[in-house]
Amino acid sequence: MKNEIRIRGVRDLPREELFAPGHGLCAGCTAGTIIRHLLKISGKNTIIVNATGCVEVSTTLYPYTSWTVPWIHVAFENAAAVASGIEVALKVLARKGFIDSSKEIKVIALAGDGGTYDIGFQALSGMLERGHKVMYVLYDNEAYMNTGIQRSGGTPLHSWTTTTPIGTILRGKLQMKKPIADIIVAHRIPYVATANIAYPIDMDQKFAKGLSVEGPSFIHVLQPCPTGWRFDPRYGIKIGKLAIETAMWINWEALEGDFKVTIRVPRRKHVRHYLTLQGRFKGLREEEIEEIQKYVDLEVERINKLVGEEVIGPRID
Amino acid sequence: MEVLESPIKQVRIMLNSNYAVAYAVRDVDVDVIAAYPITPQTGVVEKLAEMLANGELDAEMIHVESEHSALSAIIGASALGARVFTATSSQGLELMHEVLHIASGMRLPLVMSVATRAVSAPINIWCDYSDLMNVRDSSWITFIASTAQEVYDTIIEAYMVAEDPRVLLPVIVAYDGFWMSHMYEPLYIAEDRSHVKALTPRRDRIKLDPLKPITMGTLVGPDWYFELKYQQVTAMKEAYEVIRDYDRVIGKAFGRFYEPIETYEIDDAEIAILTYGGIYGSLLEAVDKLRAEGYKVGAIRLRLWRPFPLNDLLRVTKGISKLLVVDRAISYGASIAGPTALEVIAALYRADSGLDVVSYVAGIGGRPVTEADFQNMFKLALKLGRRARELGTLYWGVRGVSYEE
Amino acid sequence: MSWRELPIGGMILEPGNSIARRTGEWRVLRPIIDQDVCTRCLICWMYCPDGVIKVVDMQYRTSKGRVWSFMLEIDYDYCKGCGICAEECPVNAISMVEEVK
Numbered sequence: 001m002k003n004e005i006r007i008r009g010v011r012d013l014p015r016e017e018l019f020a021p022g023h024g025l026c027a028g029c030t031a032g033t034i035i036r037h038l039l040k041i042s043g044k045n046t047i048i049v050n051a052t053g054c055v056e057v058s059t060t061l062y063p064y065t066s067w068t069v070p071w072i073h074v075a076f077e078n079a080a081a082v083a084s085g086i087e088v089a090l091k092v093l094a095r096k097g098f099i100d101s102s103k104e105i106k107v108i109a110l111a112g113d114g115g116t117y118d119i120g121f122q123a124l125s126g127m128l129e130r131g132h133k134v135m136y137v138l139y140d141n142e143a144y145m146n147t148g149i150q151r152s153g154g155t156p157l158h159s160w161t162t163t164t165p166i167g168t169i170l171r172g173k174l175q176m177k178k179p180i181a182d183i184i185v186a187h188r189i190p191y192v193a194t195a196n197i198a199y200p201i202d203m204d205q206k207f208a209k210g211l212s213v214e215g216p217s218f219i220h221v222l223q224p225c226p227t228g229w230r231f232d233p234r235y236g237i238k239i240g241k242l243a244i245e246t247a248m249w250i251n252w253e254a255l256e257g258d259f260k261v262t263i264r265v266p267r268r269k270h271v272r273h274y275l276t277l278q279g280r281f282k283g284l285r286e287e288e289i290e291e292i293q294k295y296v297d298l299e300v301e302r303i304n305k306l307v308g309e310e311v312i313g314p315r316i317d
Numbered sequence: 318m319e320v321l322e323s324p325i326k327q328v329r330i331m332l333n334s335n336y337a338v339a340y341a342v343r344d345v346d347v348d349v350i351a352a353y354p355i356t357p358q359t360g361v362v363e364k365l366a367e368m369l370a371n372g373e374l375d376a377e378m379i380h381v382e383s384e385h386s387a388l389s390a391i392i393g394a395s396a397l398g399a400r401v402f403t404a405t406s407s408q409g410l411e412l413m414h415e416v417l418h419i420a421s422g423m424r425l426p427l428v429m430s431v432a433t434r435a436v437s438a439p440i441n442i443w444c445d446y447s448d449l450m451n452v453r454d455s456s457w458i459t460f461i462a463s464t465a466q467e468v469y470d471t472i473i474e475a476y477m478v479a480e481d482p483r484v485l486l487p488v489i490v491a492y493d494g495f496w497m498s499h500m501y502e503p504l505y506i507a508e509d510r511s512h513v514k515a516l517t518p519r520r521d522r523i524k525l526d527p528l529k530p531i532t533m534g535t536l537v538g539p540d541w542y543f544e545l546k547y548q549q550v551t552a553m554k555e556a557y558e559v560i561r562d563y564d565r566v567i568g569k570a571f572g573r574f575y576e577p578i579e580t581y582e583i584d585d586a587e588i589a590i591l592t593y594g595g596i597y598g599s600l601l602e603a604v605d606k607l608r609a610e611g612y613k614v615g616a617i618r619l620r621l622w623r624p625f626p627l628n629d630l631l632r633v634t635k636g637i638s639k640l641l642v643v644d645r646a647i648s649y650g651a652s653i654a655g656p657t658a659l660e661v662i663a664a665l666y667r668a669d670s671g672l673d674v675v676s677y678v679a680g681i682g683g684r685p686v687t688e689a690d691f692q693n694m695f696k697l698a699l700k701l702g703r704r705a706r707e708l709g710t711l712y713w714g715v716r717g718v719s720y721e722e
Numbered sequence: 723m724s725w726r727e728l729p730i731g732g733m734i735l736e737p738g739n740s741i742a743r744r745t746g747e748w749r750v751l752r753p754i755i756d757q758d759v760c761t762r763c764l765i766c767w768m769y770c771p772d773g774v775i776k777v778v779d780m781q782y783r784t785s786k787g788r789v790w791s792f793m794l795e796i797d798y799d800y801c802k803g804c805g806i807c808a809e810e811c812p813v814n815a816i817s818m819v820e821e822v823k
Contacts (some may be wrong), residue, residue, distance in 0.1 A: 001763060010763075010764045010765075010767075010768055011764075013768070017773040018739050019773055020737075020738030020739075020741050020773075020798035021741060021745065021772045021773055021774055021797070021799075022740030022741045022742060022743035022744070022745055022800055023740050023743075023772075024743075024745075025771060027748060027771075027802035027803060027804040028804030028805070028806055029771050029804075030771060030806075031771070032770075032771030032772055032773070033768075033769055033770065033771045036770075036771075036773050037768075043628050044527055044530075045527045046527065047525055047527070049393065049399075052779075056536065057536045059740070060532050060534075060535040060536055060734065061535070061536050061538070062535045062536060062537040062538065062732055062734065063535075063541070063612065063734055063739070064734070064739055064740040064742060064743055065532035065734040065736075065737065065738065065740055066738060066740040067530065067532050067737060067738065068530055068737040068738040069527065069737075070525035070526060070527055070530045070531060070819065071525075071530070071531075071533065072396050072525060072531045072532075072534050073533070073534035073535070074389055074392050074393070074419055074423075075389065075415060075416060075417070075419060076536055077385070078385065078386060078389035078416070080386075081381060081385070081386035081387075081389035081390045081393070082389045082390065082392060082393035082396075083393060084351075084379055084381070084386075084393065085349060085351060085379065085389065085390030085391055085392065085393030085394035085395075085401075086393040086394060086396070086397055086525070088349050088377045088379055088390075088394060089348060089393065089394035089395075089397040089398075089399035089401075090397065092349055092375075092376060092377050092399060093348060093397065093398065093399055095375070096348065096375065098398065098519070099398075101504050103527075105335060105527060113388065122383060122386070123380055123382070123383075123385075123386050123389070124383060125382070125539045126382030126383075126386055129382070130379065130380065166767075189666045200768050200769070202406050208789060216823055226804075232805070233804040233805060233806070234804060234805030234806055234808060234809040234818075236672050236771075236804070236806055237769050237806055237809065237810050238809060241758070267780070308775060422731065422732070423731045423732075424730045424731035425731075485730060485731075523729070523733060523735070530737040531733055531734065531735050531737070532733065532737070533731065533733050534732070535732050535733070535734055537732045541728070541732070542732075544724075544725035544728055545725070545728060545730075545731070545732045546728050547725045548725055548728070548731075551725075552730075667790040
């Protein structure tokens with residue numbers, strides 16, 4: 001990989017903070033952590049294209065901004081379209097001698113699950129089809145958090161949200177979480193990866209790889225949200241770890257179609273350990289928890305078959 | 318080949334208005350084009366694609382997957398300092414609606430051509446100005462051209478106006494879908510386009526740059542939003558003088574001097590008819606015919622729609638007693654349904670003018686408006702007299718609609 | 723301040739000026755790092771959502787005689803007291819105490 005930054009451990013991460021404090025993200029919002037890492041990997045020569053969402057409104061409430069790199073927000077559904085325009089403009093302006101072509105400026109589209117799974121999907125798919133050299137980072141907190149915790153295509157099965165309450169008749173979100181990263185793999189782009197803020201070195205390596213490929217890349221990061229998932233802010237990382245340990249979330253990457261699971265789980269826990277820590281799953285019946293477990297078991301089986309090896313092991317409870 | 322001797326040497330060529338747009342966009346050395354095809358705009362993008370494919374134009378075209386993305390993509394490119402372009406009509410313009418406001422709110426010098434077309438439903442691909450009128454509050458400077466020549470000249474002027482530091486607002490150049498977009502006319506284009514490029518030098522403005530990182534497109538609360546919008550109000554107002562400056566630049570360079578409002582046979586006119594776009598040609602014919610019958614009538618053409626040329630309107634209507642305004646769009650439910658008529662009446666109100674205005678709506682959905690139509694609208698207005706004002710807006714040529722007792 | 727003085731389009735020209743907002747005022751619980759127990763693993767630094775844990779190049783000699791070349795210090799002007807650092811510290815060097823003003 002040309003120009004790929006090598007991250008082996010925490011000591012390889014640059015100390016400099018390119019994301020200033022003073023923003024309005026909730027206390028314990030792991031999106032802040034994701035952005036800090038993202039900018040450490042991409043560096044100063046980065047242009048961020050942010051879709052409407054928690055990050056956008058919390059980090060750029062006029063007249064204050066937490067960004068020390070060029071940053072643009074246009075609307076909710078068009079981060080990928082705006083990023084496409086920027087990527088092309090960089091090419092043309094360099095060719096015509098208006099900007100210095102020796103410096104490689106990275107273009108990163110940053111959007112939540114709202115602006116990616118649903119309203120932003122068309123622009124994303126178009127950008128990928130056209131093959132722009134843009135890294136798309138999806139910070140997935142599994143609902144439209146910014147507007148007050150409404151369900152999105154990324155909300156998991158049976159999760160409470162304000163538009164999918166767990167009531168007597170309707171039991172949370174009734175549909176499965178849309179397999180967005182799988183859909184992106186089907187677009188046949190150079191690099192697709194899933195990541196988890198609780199595993200930052202793995203995530204940083206994926207950011208580095210995504211920025212180094214010739215063409216679009218897509219990094220899907222699980223972002224535990226204390227306000228929307230209903231847990232004490234100190235447990236954001238712990239819950240992220242439990243997502244991996246229960247295989248509710250699997251960290252993998254597909255480089256030129258070559259699929260690999262990057263965080264193996266030799267012995268996995270029952271999903272109960274993950275669900276009971278979060279208020280958004282409160283009140284679920286035993287059979288609903290087992291239903292969630294069943295789908296996780298099926299996905300684990302599918303992944304293991306895909307890899308050809310038991311990378312996600314059997315349940316211990 | 319006929320060559321026009323003017324400061325910029327020009328050659329005579331046959332083009333339709335769509336292609337005239339493409340040639341002008343080529344001549345100003347655009348950087349990034351993003352567009353989605355929609356009838357009747359398609360010729361613009363197809364011609365540009367042909368120019369790119371043959372190396373005639375050094376730019377990139379992003380084949381976006383919708384008009385919303387087209388405008389979004391060129392916003393991104395423009396934010397980086399690139400010279401950009403898009404084109405659309407009707408439903409495409411409607412689809413990009415939220416982004417129109419964003420583009421002007423972000424103060425980006427985008428240029429867009431609109432081959433005007435009726436808005437659905439019912440779906441209708443033919444010409445009227447409902448798409449253009451629908452976006453009048455989006456803070457885009459708007460020109461309405463009446464000839465392919467004017468389309469070419471005005472696209473070039475659009476970049477000068479948009480990119481001027483006193484303005485930094487996006488610009489629309491509109492013309493009739495099909496009637497102009499697909500109709501070939503003779504026009505003069507620059508023989509050597511490097512002359513046009515020299516006429517439209519790049520200007521410095523605040524943009525995305527890692528050496529000077531800025532944050533664009535922020536969330537602004539009730540405490541600051543109004544001030545930022547007021548900046549747009551004044552930019553729009555000041556744009557009038559900037560437009561007049563560049564009208565003179567275009568005039569000196571190409572030999573064609575445009576005015577925000579143009580007239581024909583107005584000096585001794587008692588009654589005038591105002592309209593815009595391609596049907597102005599038919600209006601000129603109608604004025605000649607009416608004059609031959611003894612009527613003292615003149616024609617007025619609206620070229621600049623936004624900012625509305627208030628003083629020009631007052632000046633040209635000074636001597637007349639009655640003004641017919643023929644619109645090609647409907648503002649449903651309004652006291653006066655012709656959008657331009659409404660605008661004209663507001664302007665006259667500001668000047669405390671007692672001029673009698675008759676609002677006509679014609680040519681909806683691509684229905685032709687001929688000299689005979691103008692002549693008959695004129696005679697009907699005379700016949701109705703005061704009643705025309707009471708009726709509000711007269712809808713011309715609708716089956717079953719008649720205003721005569 | 724008038725409309726004339728604002729940069730057009732609501733652009734913010736000064737990067738990172740959010741440091742003017744002291745989000746430390748949100749805090750209900752305050753993290754305290756015990757420099758003696760801390761093993762300088764940098765896990766807290768990695769996870770902090772606000773980037774308020776700073777690596778300070780200053781020598782520290784523990785009570786057991788171990789010499790570290792740097793310390794981890796919290797910028798209390800911005801720390802929101804979320805507690806992730808305390809939760810994730812592998813040696814329990816960080817305690818969350820009630821914020822008393």
